[in-house]
Amino acid sequence: MPVVGVIGAGQLARMTQPAAIALGITLKVFGEAEGSSAHQAVTKVGDYNDFDQLAEFAKTVDVITFDHEHVPTAILEKLVSQGIKVNPGPNALKHAQNKLTMRRKLTELGLPQPIWKAAKTEAEIAEFLANHGPKIVVKTPIGGYDGKGVRVISQTLEVSDWLAKIDSFGGELLLEEKVDFVGELAQLSARNPSGEFRAWPLVATFQEAGVCSEVVAPAPASEHHAKAEQIAKSIAEGLGVVGVMAVELFQSRSGEILVNELAMRPHNSGHFSIDAAITSQFEQHLRGVLDLPLGETSSTSKFAVMINLLGVDSENDFVRHYPKAMAMFPQIKFHMYEKAPRQGRKMGHLTLQGEDLTELLATGRACRDLLYNR
């Protein structure tokens, strides 16, 4: 079987291991440091900004893919130019790496998104504020994740620090209208190089302080399933995405869905699929990047709920509460990432499946609170 190389040794690489073990695929991970979440599969520790180190790692695998989107496009293009297979390729991945590149492409594809503009100066920001305020969203085009690199502002001076170092973000900031949304959704899908496309059910996502806290699959009482899948398909095909892609969407008060963010890798909104879908996003990503046919994405239950375990302090590793939590909640699937505890850090998640959504949410939250020792 081919060998898949993953750059980045976080929880996404960690959760890819079980899928690789089942399929009989060898997984090799390029980590940044010892003791990472995916440590068991790490075969090389190094700096992903160093072309030579990545090229050396690439010699040991058949295809390269990612746990994160931080490898510079120029380095990926150089790898590809030397005949190394990289999926998703830099031409697709650059849209997930740079939010302005993404916005421009979505405009070109005619897909629904918030009103946006690129800005280089305080005056341009002031003008956008005047037209779309009183509050607007400013994003650094590169380097943001989990709420970092995103600010809701009502005055230009709230991003004066970003303007002062605008060159480090590529010379521009992304301005977006602050969408009056009633909910957030995510459409998970996958595509392989042969062009096969499959989507999981549209899910509802819930954030706390900019970090995903809960996911409900499928999104209950949503009329947007077909539209969201169509948007994902247009993006996957329009951008030439290979592997799993998550499209985060706003559900506006006026009844539209608008593309918020893109991720071209397994995504927090798809963790439910490990336990509650016929094919998990991690297995599907492996199939996709290897150009194998994609697996069935249907659910094994009417509803699934995924609850993130976010660090409460630097002491509680959650697993110390396993005996009590497992005794009280035998139906819950526990997923721990072996990461050192830190406040707000994604440390693990819980998954429940069943018929009664209200009960699933109440049970999952009770288990989370027990692990949090609240």
Place this chain on the structure above:
Amino acid sequence: MPVVGVIGAGQLARMTQPAAIALGITLKVFGEAEGSSAHQAVTKVGDYNDFDQLAEFAKTVDVITFDHEHVPTAILEKLVSQGIKVNPGPNALKHAQNKLTMRRKLTELGLPQPIWKAAKTEAEIAEFLANHGPKIVVKTPIGGYDGKGVRVISQTLEVSDWLAKIDSFGGELLLEEKVDFVGELAQLSARNPSGEFRAWPLVATFQEAGVCSEVVAPAPASEHHAKAEQIAKSIAEGLGVVGVMAVELFQSRSGEILVNELAMRPHNSGHFSIDAAITSQFEQHLRGVLDLPLGETSSTSKFAVMINLLGVDSENDFVRHYPKAMAMFPQIKFHMYEKAPRQGRKMGHLTLQGEDLTELLATGRACRDLLYNR
């Protein structure tokens, strides 16, 4: 989290890895040779008959458990006497290691089993043949698996080679009536040291040439579910079993169920639980040996079908047929063990779940035949 050490690096150890990754448990495997099925988790390669090597491995883990039942009882007892935690312990495990020990214990517990007798001489075998023939079953008490060490005979000379080296089997052979059975069943269950017991649904198993070929969960149209679970509970408690136990049963023409064999570890009859039960047998075994509360064992679908992939020759590794098989059967879960192809060898398995058992079986067999290149 504690570290679990597994002696033996076969497919059972391999399939324990994903469960350990999810729970955040570190798994260390003691293998016999490089390149084993569980190679990714192997931390020591050595001889499990060598006490010193096992004791050294034991220092690196919190509890020892097994991928197979071949470690001599005396060695396990010595490990326990030195304070090393071994689950299941030698007092339980000896019943799975020695079929005569098992038969004697089941008689003591009053559990249903075939008529049996220990025999040391040709005369004793001839007498049992006369009373229970024309055919009887002769088993070597130790060292048998997958049909090895089992013969159906009608004349004593068919086991004269075994009589000649009877000391290597502990000085006795096990004689059993040849049960006129209409089907074979298996009851998978788990117990932890605190005494918690959980059982999965009773399954129907199908053998080809003494090797498991298919499993249907739950056993369709069986009236034996409650009785089988009760038998498993009596054995687990009576023998002090810790971790997963499989009880293989005959369903006799007269409507009884009789205990055929015992295994004290995850078992081929329980592989369906990876994809089609809330808690897999591998996760449950980890919970059991760590004395963590056990997980829910209910199914995610009305029926699950598990089909073994048995080697057809020394060339076909099955994965070469992945593209075609995955394209035709997106709903099938593929499990490969990364073992070199050999005729009859357990190389992997397939799992399907759904409502229509006839369709599941037909689909699974079609996929198997495609992988076999029949």
